[in-house]
Amino acid sequence: MEWVRFIIGSLCILCGLVIALIAAFGLFRFRYAMNRMHAAAMTDTLGILMVLLGLIVLRGFCFDSLKLGLIILFFWFASPVSSHLLAGMEVEISDRLKDNCEIEETERKGGST
Amino acid sequence: MTISAASGYLFGGAIIVLVLIMFACLLRAIRGPEIADRIVAVNMLGTLTIMIICILSLWQKESYLLDVALIYAMISFLAVVVLTRVYLGVHREHMRDQAHPACAEDGTQSGETDVPAADPLSAFSAQDSENASADGKGGVQ
Numbered sequence: 001m002e003w004v005r006f007i008i009g010s011l012c013i014l015c016g017l018v019i020a021l022i023a024a025f026g027l028f029r030f031r032y033a034m035n036r037m038h039a040a041a042m043t044d045t046l047g048i049l050m051v052l053l054g055l056i057v058l059r060g061f062c063f064d065s066l067k068l069g070l071i072i073l074f075f076w077f078a079s080p081v082s083s084h085l086l087a088g089m090e091v092e093i094s095d096r097l098k099d100n101c102e103i104e105e106t107e108r109k110g111g112s113t
Numbered sequence: 114m115t116i117s118a119a120s121g122y123l124f125g126g127a128i129i130v131l132v133l134i135m136f137a138c139l140l141r142a143i144r145g146p147e148i149a150d151r152i153v154a155v156n157m158l159g160t161l162t163i164m165i166i167c168i169l170s171l172w173q174k175e176s177y178l179l180d181v182a183l184i185y186a187m188i189s190f191l192a193v194v195v196l197t198r199v200y201l202g203v204h205r206e207h208m209r210d211q212a213h214p215a216c217a218e219d220g221t222q223s224g225e226t227d228v229p230a231a232d233p234l235s236a237f238s239a240q241d242s243e244n245a246s247a248d249g250k251g252g253v254q
Contacts, residue, residue: 002116003116006116006119006120010123013123013127013168014127016164017127017130017131020130020131020134020161020164021130021134023134023157024134024137024138024157027137027138027141027153027154027157028137028141033145033147033149033150033153036141036150036153037149037153040153040154040156040157043157043160043161044156044157044160047160047164048160048163048164051127051164051167051168052164052167055167055168055171058120058171059171063176064170064171064176064179067179067180067182067183068167068179070183071163071167071179071182071183071186074183074186074187074190075160075163075186078186078190081190081194082156082190082193082194082197085193085194085197085198086149086152086153086156086193086197088197088201089148089149089152089197089200089201090147090149092201092204092205093148093200093201093204094147094149
């Protein structure tokens with residue numbers, strides 16, 4: 001029974017590590033900051049969920065697992081907000097935005113109507 | 114007895130992999146061509162640090178490290194918000210000074226209220242003339 005719990009927890013932790021590796025790969029593979037933001041936000045939600053879920057399974061049901069769940073909950077609230085702020089900053093300051101995103105046509109449409 | 118040894122190997126290997134990923138993020142934070150790349154890399158560094166603190170807390174069986182991880186999560190989120198806001202304010206001020214250097218040198222409020230008010234008016238008048246010409250053409254055709 002102990003070994004079953006250990007194997008389930010370690011599989012969750014390994015899954016989270018693989019997701020973090022994929023995000024680090026995407027941080028170098030993509031060419032633009034918006035795409036890199038997509039890759040890095042995967043670590044903030046799914047990666048930390050998998051690692052901390054594995055730790056909860058390994059630790060068992062006690063006060064520590066409540067704290068780990070609170071960390072997951074806080075990240076799921078905070079990560080979309082920070083991504084939104086970063087995307088807004090990138091839209092406002094970037095010079096290469098029109099080369100990488102197709103926004104020119106909608107902007108013209110909004111100006112004419 | 115063996116399960117503690119196996120969990121030791123698991124936690125040690127996980128921390129080593131996370132540290133390697135952190136070095137990759139640090140490289141992106143140094144090399145990033147834009148400021149958004151750097152902030153994204155710093156945000157991911159904070160996430161990986163929290164993962165390491167949580168793993169270390171279970172490895173050493175120190176429960177207070179989870180409180181440290183919770184506080185670190187809040188400070189990491191606050192760092193991203195503050196960096197974004199500060200850089201956006203600096204950029205807006207820089208763009209305003211670049212667009213109207215005379216206003217920046219004078220520092221008076223009259224110039225600032227005068228020049229941005231002129232831009233929408235001219236844009237609206239140009240748009241109206243375009244619409245009027247288009248209507249006229251439509252009427253002729």
